Amino acid sequence: DAGITQSPRHKVTETGTPVTLRCHQTENHRYMYWYRQDPGHGLRLIHYSYGVKDTDKGEVSDGYSVSRSKTEDFLLTLESATSSQTSVYFCAISAGRLNTEAFFGQGTRLTVV
Amino acid sequence: DAKTTQPTSMDCAEGRAANLPCNHSTISGNEYVYWYRQIHSQGPQYIIHGLKNNETNEMASLIITEDRKSSTLILPHATLRDTAVYYCIVRAGSYNTDKLIFGTGTRLQVFP
Numbered sequence: 001d002a003g004i005t006q007s008p009r010h011k012v013t014e015t016g017t018p019v020t021l022r023c024h025q026t027e028n029h030r031y032m033y034w035y036r037q038d039p040g041h042g043l044r045l046i047h048y049s050y051g052v053k054d055t056d057k058g059e060v061s062d063g064y065s066v067s068r069s070k071t072e073d074f075l076l077t078l079e080s081a082t083s084s085q086t087s088v089y090f091c092a093i094s095a096g097r098l099n100t101e102a103f104f105g106q107g108t109r110l111t112v113v
Numbered sequence: 114d115a116k117t118t119q120p121t122s123m124d125c126a127e128g129r130a131a132n133l134p135c136n137h138s139t140i141s142g143n144e145y146v147y148w149y150r151q152i153h154s155q156g157p158q159y160i161i162h163g164l165k166n167n168e169t170n171e172m173a174s175l176i177i178t179e180d181r182k183s184s185t186l187i188l189p190h191a192t193l194r195d196t197a198v199y200y201c202i203v204r205a206g207s208y209n210t211d212k213l214i215f216g217t218g219t220r221l222q223v224f225p
Binding site: 031033035040041042043044045048050058059088090092094096101102103104105106107 | 214
């Protein structure tokens with residue numbers, strides 16, 4: 001299995017509090033991605049990174065920010081969590097060459113109450 | 114990014130071949146077709162990918178039409194463990210834009 005770890009795996013937080021999810025990789029891959037998955041919506045791209053300090057928005061970036069200060073870590077922050085951000089969050093990594101696969105983490109289940 | 118269209122759900126009898134179609138009529142010349150699957154709530158798992166030639170690996174075969182506007186993922190002998198959501202993705206990008214955009218996928222149910 002690819003070396004990709006998400007933490008925490010489960011979290012319950014209150015509305016209005018900040019939350020940070022971490023994705024850690026040991027593959028030295030250039031690309032890292034954050035997705036959310038809700039029933040009936042498949043996986044939707046939130047943000048992605050194509051290098052240290054290089055990030056870009058995905059399909060559903062409102063309410064989320066990201067940071068990547070080193071190759072191995074990609075952080076997703078909900079500045080002020082809302083109930084609509086209750087979801088399962090997946091991180092993925094890729095070498096970034098089109099002829100290579102992407103690997104996914106096991107997900108973080110976030111509940112905002 | 115080219116969009117993909119897949120049937121919402123399909124059934125397949127155990128031991129039979131499962132043929133999952135994907136339409137990607139707006140695909141361009143440098144875009145690859147990738148297939149992933151997601152079992153229960155696990156992270157998606159890579160299956161196979163191709164550019165224009167048919168591909169086969171230990172999990173599946175990928176048939177891409179000559180005009181590249183559609184493809185079919187074939188699981189030659191489906192088992193109950195192949196029950197999952199299957200995603201067809203068209204992947205393109207330059208140095209800084211290797212986005213992976215998923216659609217809603219096909220829910221494959223393999224029955225005994």
